[in-house]
Amino acid sequence: MLLLNCPYCGVDAEETELSPGGEAHLTRHGPGSSEEEFHDYLFTRENPRGVHFERWRHAHGCGKWFHAARCTQTLEVFGTYTAQTSEPPQHIRDAISEKRPGWQWRGLS
Structure with missing residues (x-):
């Protein structure tokens, strides 16, 4: 079972207490964007085998969104941090x- 620490309330929450929100750190495009930008925002996602940054919501807790760094192969969690x-x-990149x-990741190490 996946266990993530909510950086807001400090609870170690099981995945059944959380709601997944997809890939983290996307550039969101809305009104006024080109069709290509909006298409990429809706449909183009990284789906790596390995380290991935995701959005999660502590749905059955404080209700806030946060980000998690984890490995999709092993479910190893490197850390969680605020959605802002x-x-x-x-410190998470170092881990x-x-x-x-x-x-x-995107030119960062």
Whole structure:
């Protein structure tokens, strides 16, 4: 079972208490965007085998959205952080790099 710590209320929540929200750190395009930008926002997602950044909502708890860094192969969780963060925090990137040398995400390591 997947266990994620909510960075807002501090609860270690099982996945049954959470609602998945898809990939984190997407550039959201709405009115006034080009058709290509809006298409990419709706349909183009990374689906890596390995480290992935996701959005989760603590649905049966505080109700807030947060981000999680985890491995899709092993379900290993590298950390969680607030949804207002525009990119993964350095301590989480360091934790990933320690276990996955050479790992990169969108030019960051």
